[in-house]
Amino acid sequence: MEVRVPTRPNPHLDIDAYDADADLMALNMGPQHPSTHGVMRIKLFLDGEVIVKAVPYPGYLHRGVEKLCEKLTFVQIIPIVDKHDYVAPMTNEQAIAVAFERTLGIEVPRRARYLRTILAELTRIGSHLLWLGTFTLDIGGTIGGGASVMMYTFREREKILDCFENLTGSRFHYNTHTVGGNRHEIPDGWVDQVKAITALMKIRVPEYEELCTGNEIFNLRTQGVGVVDADLALELGLCGPNLRGSGVDHDLRRDQPFHAYDEIEVNVAVAQGGDCHARYQVRIAELYESIRIIESIIDKIPDGPLSSQRPVKSHLGVKIKTGCHYHSIETPRGELGTYIIGGGDNKSASPYRLKIRPPSLHSMSALPYLLVGHTVSDVVAILGSLDPIMGEVDR
């Protein structure tokens, strides 16, 4: 199937010149709209019911984390980043831990790398399940009667959170990754718990797929809606399933391996078309792939220490090298990067400047291009298909 290339809309359209008679209607969607997945406002200029220009206003959840990080040591930063992407906190921790480990040149034991891989894939399943539930809820009470899919996916997501609770003691803000390894040893019975989850998911995911893929209303609401071609997707910095839905075969798990991904095979899911349905197809395929990856390594976790030979529990004696460092990993939403400039306060244990490159912010910046030409009801479908998390957009 060939990718349809739409003419690129102008996000900076001058509304006064376009509409000298002031016939257009300005509609504020949000910040308390239930489909904005948090708090975000989109100002829509409507010609009848067709969108002429869309101006998103993020920032309602801005908490000034980057300023705060300049005053904290890297040991104190890790629990903070849990709060960014509150649907997949585990991978947020991993991103910042990997960035500091590579910057400081600390080796991570093989056991910890395998455990991190399993945690990352479980997080991916949990995150995609939540996305599937909210997305089908967004596009209406048509699929299996309103909130059915959401209830089903939350039932399974609960099992994954139980599994994390068994390992780390908390369901959401884990603080289980340290610079140089993991904090919590694998408890008895945890491996069997993970195996039970993958066995269950192998039955459930085909059921969800059957609920949606064969549904004619679902297809009508998603096919050909919100098309982004590969060139625009790369220019905007879209990543993860949103980029692969546009036909770009790029996944950091395979292309720049981290954790234990250099020792295992990752089949990258790609879909053509660049519309909401393609992004849905990629995420469903990633659910199957994550189950396969977990099953292939769950019995191969090597023995040995879980943290590096010199555990970095305090910042004493460890200095961040001056200079700029950029390191990133693939989270459920795409490339989560950390740009660190070394040489800050606290005897150089704090970064001089730390910037987090959130995948959701780049997804949101695609909205002025994707929404133009669609109706207001499609806004909900397009926004949902991009899977943005506002805590990560605003930081």
Add this chain to the structure above:
Amino acid sequence: MNEILAKLATEFPGVFDAENPDPSGALVPADQHVAVAAFLKENGFTKYVTVVGSHYPASGDEGVAEYEVGTVLRNPTRNSFAFMWRVRIPMDGEVPTLCPLFAGADWQEREQFDLVGVRFGGHPDLRRLMLPEDWEGHPLHKDYAIETAHPPWR
């Protein structure tokens, strides 16, 4: 990495050094910033990753307060890596925008203008992104104290 550095060293002599590359990314003069980005885009670095501004206050009596702007691009292929370079400008200067080359630079540069205060010359819509429009100051300045409250309080 070495391949693209060698190409850049021939295209921009004196700016990029293929033998002893700066691990933090080469310092590029502000007037060659767009040319470097365009050259990299033609040579496979088509994915826009991020732009990072940082503030360096004047040190000593003769130093000049500066902004440093780091840009990161990535090649979306196998053996992918992030390529970065830096631009340093005095605080009243401007960095040329990358908006005509990369649509994603629009919001990223707005965010850096909002939080750090770097001005991007030629940007079509340089407004604040995260903070309210009537906010005073740029929080990531090194002289913007974290302990004291700043107007407007919300």
